[in-house]
Amino acid sequence: MKNIATALRYHDRTKHRPSRYAASLGFLDWTTQPDPFRRYPQTHTTELLHDDTTPPYHLLFGTEPLPKAPLCLESISMLLRYSLGLAAIKRHGRSEWALRCNASSGNLHPTECYLIAPPMDGISCHPTLSHYAPDIHALEVLHTYDTPVIENGFLLVLSSTIWREMWKYGERCWRYCQLDAGHAYGAIKIAATMLGWECSIVSIDTDEMGRWSGLNQHDRFHEDERESPDLMIQIEYPAFNLPEVPPLPSANVLSPSHHHWPIVYEIDEASQGIYPSIKSLDVQRHIPPPSQTAGEIILKRRSAQMMDRSGITQEHFRQLLNASLFCREAPNINFIIFVHRIEGLEKGLYAYLRNPDESIHLRESLDSTFLWKESFKDLYLLKSGDFQGAAQYISCNQEIASDGAFSFGMLCNFSNTLEQYGAVGYKNLYHQCGMIGQLLYLEATSLGLSATGIGCFLDDEFHTLLGICDQHYQSLYHFTIGRAIVDTRLTTLQPYTL
Secondary structure, X not given: OOOHHHHHHHHHHOOEEOOEOOOOOOOOOHHHOOOOOOOOOOOEEEEXXXXXXXXXXXXXXXXXXXXXXXXXXXXXXXXXXXXXXXXXXXXXXXXXXXXXXXXXXXXXXXXXXXXXXXXXXXXXXXXXXXXXXXXXXXXXXXXXXOOXXXXXXXXXXXXXXXXXXXXXXXXXXXXXXXXXXXXXXXXXXXXXXXXXXXEEEOOOEHHHHHHHHOOOOHHHOOOOOOEEEEEEEEEEEEEEOOOOOOOOOOOOOXXXXXXXXXXXXXXXXXXXXXXXXXXXXXXXXXXXXXXXXXXXXXXXXXXXOOEOOOOEOHHHHHHHHHHHHHOOOOOOEEEEEEEOOEOOXXXXXXXXXXXXXXXXXXXXXXXXXXXXXXXXXXXXXXXXXXXHHHHHHHXXXXXXXXXXXXXXXXXXXXXXXHHHHOHHHHHHHHHHHHHHHHHHHHHHHHOOOEXXXXXXXXXHHHHHHHOOOXXXXXXXXXXXXXXXXXXXXXXXXXXXXX
């Protein structure tokens, strides 16, 4: 199958190990820090609107969809504002930085978004291709089509500016780019649900995505800052017949100089291809209890920097696990959980089967001495004991993994996915993990809790703990949830001047 060897080589090479982390500079070169915002200076800019009227968060998960919003500038504005827009500005002393609605490792945000829309009042009387500029909440119109090319919905193309993550994380950066793309899709799906819109990933060749969005025009970008097409998302079910776009405006340069990690470009090229059409989970999450509005929760979502070592209720724990089931497009992910402080559950190592069909295969793949004692539906105690030290050690000795109420690794059906889809399936697994992570961030926020995605972990140390000795299952993302310690030195400002 196409490029499996490259994916396996990259995956093994970029594992963190106790004696050697994946290759990177090992320090932050502040002189080359990337500009956090992609812009197209030669384009016409269409300002988007601001609206804080959003439905209650719990209604997003009902059995019936919310009323469908019309396809108009106001609705497009809301979708982008509450998925990829700015959530806040943080200030410490003379330093300021922006936080966005979609989570990102290191707050580096490699994901860019392009909109292919039909004629729309406020944008153009013709179909358009635009870039979303989150710093000013606006569309930069890159191209206006002469003929009708899309109707009854619209398309979003997500791409990765890999240099943004490469600057900090070196060879492991491609993993984080793909997790961020998954987070972005999860954020878009939630925002679309607020508007009553269907949202799904299009199974299409990344070459076509590049031709339709102009991402194949490499001379528009600095050679070290090219964008790689990741996902095409359809809102509703548009009919489209898109031509290759003509030469488009050039992008801004993000850094004065760059560091090179050739293996990253190898895996990115290898993982291009026809995006997998994954069979969705056949499950339905329960409706959570009433809470704040969806907009309030989305804008409050943060990555915790420290946890206070307090516990949470079993009810909240169940609700958090159940929230992950809203990501029906992520059927290949189950959780291995370190339970530290959950009311009514003994400390220990647990398995949560998001996909119960994996039960037999997982039992055969993990340590044969595990108990597999059912605690409640789809949650199994594998081994009793205090695993706080193990959780911290595996998470690159980050205390936040032991100080939360629980932490966990997302264990992926790895070898079967690569055998079926090739290297693009490897990319998809990270997207699945990111989708789940975004939902868990929001669910934790709705419960007055905090979460943090953990990309730095000792891959094979975790696998050894589980008794994994092959590549049927691999962990691609770790996470912790608890109560955050708020850094009172930071000031929070509104992101936009309304």
